[in-house]
Amino acid sequence: MALVTLVSLTMGCILIKSRLPKKKATRKNILPDFRILWEPQFALTTLGVFFIEWGLFIPITYISAYALAHGMSEKFSYQVLAILNVGSCFGRWIPGFTADYMGRFNTMIVTVAICFLSCACLWLPAGHSVAMLVVYALIFGFGSGSNISLTPVCIGQCCKTENYGRYYATSYTVVSLGTLTGTPIAGSILTSNGGNYWGLITFTTICYFAGLVCFIAAKAVRHGRNLWVIY
8 A cells, every 4th residue: 555655646746747837935835824814714614624624534444443343244344444435436536526517615515514414314323234334434435535635625715826835734734633633532532432432423423514614604704695606
């Protein structure tokens, strides 16, 4: 896996080409600047991405252990993670395609809603049901695919292209705290509940609900109550 990653990223670095003329890197345009968090839309978008990443890696980390804990076979418990990744594969490119027509924020709102509803309505009551867990893995995998691919694009809509590096760096400096702490917090919740997964799943569901609210609010800051505008 490490070799596949190394080769793939090396080829990407060699073949990538900037669309815009090269610009001299300065502290102002590439380093985080927390003063821009005073911009309401950017702050809400960053907070939304934070909550999404806070919950994103919990199902990915714990779904196999969840399957084992509910009496499913060891073979299936590892297969269910692969099933989730199949959904995620389609969730990476289909929302990216539709975002050009529906709008980036609109697509993000829909996919985050899918993640929220799948956790609340499928994973939480799944219990010992293999079929329900498979359906959850596919649907959540699809919805969560855009959590990685579309969030940088949404950040890009909060600023001019020439300022993107500064906005991206600032946003993900904040978001990284959620990425690092989400899984350990979920583990602590699992331990405190004596191995019962309802608390962990509830935490994940709350994270996605909070992220959904933030993205809706970020869109509302720009377009008010016009919910159907393409953005």
